[in-house]
Amino acid sequence: MIRLAKPLLGEAEEQAVAEVLRSGWLVQGPKVAEFESLLAASIGVNHVIACSSGTAALQLALAAAEFEPGQRIAVPAYTFPATINAVLLAGLVPVLIDIDPSTFNLDADDLERVLPDVDGVMPVHQFGLPSPIEGLSERTRVVEDAACALGASLGGRQAGGLGVMGCFSFHPRKIITTGEGGAISTDDAALADKLRLLRNHGMARNDDGTRSFSEPGWNFRLSEIHAAIGICQMDRLDGLLQDRTRIADGYEERLAPLRQLGLELPRVPQDAVPTWQSYVVRVPRGRSVPSFIAHLCEAGVEATTGATALHREPAYADLEGCQRPMPGTDDAADRALALPVASGLSDDELDAVADALGGAIQAAI
Ligand SMILES: Cc1ncc(COP(=O)(O)O)c(C=O)c1O
Structure with missing residues (x-):
């Protein structure tokens, strides 16, 4: 089976984990600090706060941003539900925005409409393609969900540095992995302090070595074991991104002829550099994605399918704005098909995926 995703893990990670286990220092030590520095240098921000998942990163960021309840x-109507869940669980009100199905990102006109x-x-930054948010942080507070976007950039600026905070995930289907893991990037020193506090029960160290708790917080720490894997993965980051670009270019070349049968390939705006966390096509109109998945299998x-159309899910269907037409989101939800981007996918395997997809389209028309 040609797998959808396969993280690249090797001897370096094995040794790094063994070293941490032998050291006996498992939590909040030198490996987390080193991983955070490597991430900050790569994203081009002053501070990175590592945490236990991308979802934890979103929750920490919204808490640190000190939005008032209500x-x-x-948020885009087409995303992984962690985005809207974090908003709801922070006591905030999500306002859904439609997407442009050719990029799977926020529809700029719909965003403009709700902005006031x-x-x-x-x-x-859906599937690792930066959202069109140039200049947005001068107009409102922007917390980026950059879960899929480590290494992506927009107009020469790295994802995670385009808003007041950026939230990353290191789940195995992301660009680098620590198993489970996440991080928040920011240039704001006060926010960074607050994020560190909230990540660790709201606990601060006093000058005399005692502890004090200035506000309630969580345990959203990343372990030293996970951070040690992350350090090795950061060594691989450039290679991992290049490999994903090679795979996406390979698909573009092989799938271009299927456009005349109604297949639509992902569009990358000129000023955006994607990570290709997923390579997502849209099957011809009126065809069913599950039948394509079965045929490919x-x-x-x-x-697999792409992200989730939030307005169609029972958890969110009663929220304000969910009855509004979402044509871009509906198109993506009905037609998006994610193809394998497993690291090291060979040319033969790319040929096999393209042939199988061609066969599936022929069978469907
Ligand atoms: C866009 C987006 N946001 C947030 C998350 C949550 O990340 P995690 O699984 O690390 O909690 C994901 C994970 O799939 C995601 O795709």
């Missing part, structure tokens, strides 16, 4: 945060009525925006290719 304030309104714009929101207190912040949580753009998602029979041909030995693992494929």
Whole structure:
């Protein structure tokens, strides 16, 4: 089976984990600090706070941003539900924005429409392509959901440095992995202090070595074991990104002829550099994605749907704005098909995926 995703882990990671285990220092030590410095240098920000998942990163960021309960945060209607869950669980009101299905990112006109009525925006760099948010942070508070976007850039600026904070995930389907893990990037020193506090029960060390608790917090720490894996993964980051670009270029070349049968390939705006966390095509209009997934599976290719259309999910269907037409989101939800981007995918495997997809389209028309 050609797998959808396969993280690249090797001897370096094995040794690094063994070293941490032998050291006996498992939590909040030198490995977390080193991992955070490597991330900060790569993203081009002053501070990175590592944490236990991308979801924890979103929750920490919204808590640190000190939105007032009930304030309104714009989120794309097409995303992984962690984005909207973080908003709701922070006591904030999500305002759904439609997407442009050719990029799977925020629809700039729809964003403009809601902007006067929101207190912040949580753009998602969907599948690792930066959202079109140039200049947005001068107009409102922007907390980036950059879960898939480590290494992506927009107009020469790295994802995670485009808003007041950026939230990353290191889940195995992301660009680098620590198993589970996440991080928040920011240039703001006060926010960084607050994030560190909230990550660790709200606990601060006094000058005399005693502890004090100035506000309630969580245990959202990343362990030294996970951070040690992350350090090795950062060594691999350039290579991992290059490999994903090679895979995306390989698909572009092989799938271009299928455009005449109605297949639509992902569009990358000129000023954006994506990570290709996922390579997501849209199947011809009126065809069913599950039948494509089944056909590909029979041909030995693992494929899946894209993100989630939030307005169609029972958890969110009653929220304000969910009855509004979301044509871009509906198009993506009905037609998006994610193809394998497993690291090291060979040319033969790319050929096999393209052939299987061609076969699936022929069978569907
Ligand atoms: C856009 C987006 N945001 C947030 C998350 C949550 O990250 P994690 O799984 O590390 O909690 C994901 C994970 O799939 C994601 O794709």
